Amino acid sequence: MNVRFAERSTLRAVRAYRDTESSNAEGSPPITFDLSSNELALPPLPSVLAGIEKGFPQLARYPDPTARDLTAEIARHLCVSAEELAVGPGSAGVLQQLLLALCGKGDEVVYAWPGFDAYPLLVAISGAISVHAPLTVSGGHDLDEIRTRVSARTKVVILCSPHNPTGVTIDHGELHSFLNSLPDHVVTVLDEAYVEFDRGSDPAGTPVLLREHSNTVVLRTFSKAYGLAGLRVGYAAGPRQVMAAVRKAAIPFGVTRFAERAAILSLRSEVELLERLAAVAAAREELTAGLRELRLPVLSSRANFVWLPLAWAAESFARAAATAGIKVRAYPGHGARISVGEAEAHRTLLTALDRRDHGDAF
Ligand SMILES: Cc1ncc(COP(=O)(O)O)c(C=O)c1O
Incomplete structure (x- = not known):
């Protein structure tokens, strides 16, 4: 039929x-x-497992729709305010919210390729079009190539450091110049899914970056260094107006009680x-x-x-x-x-x- x-x-x-x-x-x-x-x-971690078990008796209840406690914990960790954060079901979930909130038909999203293989799908779901830029021969971002692909139609640029799949990081000086060179209508997402492997738990660079570049969003996850891939929890930090839009595009109750508790305990297990x-x-x-x-x-x-x-x-x-x-x-x-x-x-x-x-x- x-x-x-x-x-x-x-x-x-x-x-x-x-x-x-x-x-x-x-x-x-x-x-x-x-x-x-x-x-x-x-x-x-054993403390994280014990914390998750405590949530079982409350399985009949919805979790906190705003994940308030986790948001407060991340705010302390990153030295930003709760309004500058959005948590969601994995950083892929948060990126999807951001793309749905900012992009639509005919818009473009520019990123290096090969890259995280969910990017093309998440961009397509938002209705926007992916524009790829090649990596350098040494597996890094070619920021000049990315810049040449930014046009009036570009809504979002995604950068990834350390980059999936090459493991190469973006130099800080080059990142700052690149961000300064972008037009105001472009939001840059810096996907830091693997940042802890590069910089430990030190969040130092993030608040500075967010303060200096008003159109920048940092994306983080508990799936990698914190070992919680199966629980699905990640977050974005960025300008409060953008984060308010990202929070609106969330699926209701997307962060489970277990994920919230485990992520809080993980942040305390330095x-x-x-x-x-x-x-x-x-x-x-x-x-x-x-x-x-x-x-x-x-x-x-x-x-x-x-x-x-x-x-x-x-x-x-x-x-x-x-x-x-x-x-x-x-x-x-x-x-x-x-x-x-x-x-x-x-x-x-x-x-x-x-x-x-x-x-x-x-
Ligand atoms: C670069 C990058 N970003 C985001 C993610 C998504 O992570 P999650 O949705 O589990 O937080 C991954 C997962 O492999 C990744 O490689």
């Missing part, structure tokens, strides 16, 4: 998020270690966080060294993943990893990304790659 409906035109060109991927495709070897999503390979960050950095450096010993090209990363600029060999690299039961992310034509994982996962991967056939394309 033919169903008559009108899909938003920008949605026709995109697919649902990662719907072509199967965690266990038929005929493929079982996945022992998933190093494809930049999650933390550690369980949540010492444990720093220990974990040090362990991730050490594991990342070991993985980088191991891959380089195998004569593979690896960029120096400031995040919890590493990037191999393998261009079209990325897919055969991912297949070789899959044969050893390791899932990594291939970006055909660009490279492959490996999340920092368990020591055993790294050992298994490096051993499999060491035995690789000389006929392999990477």
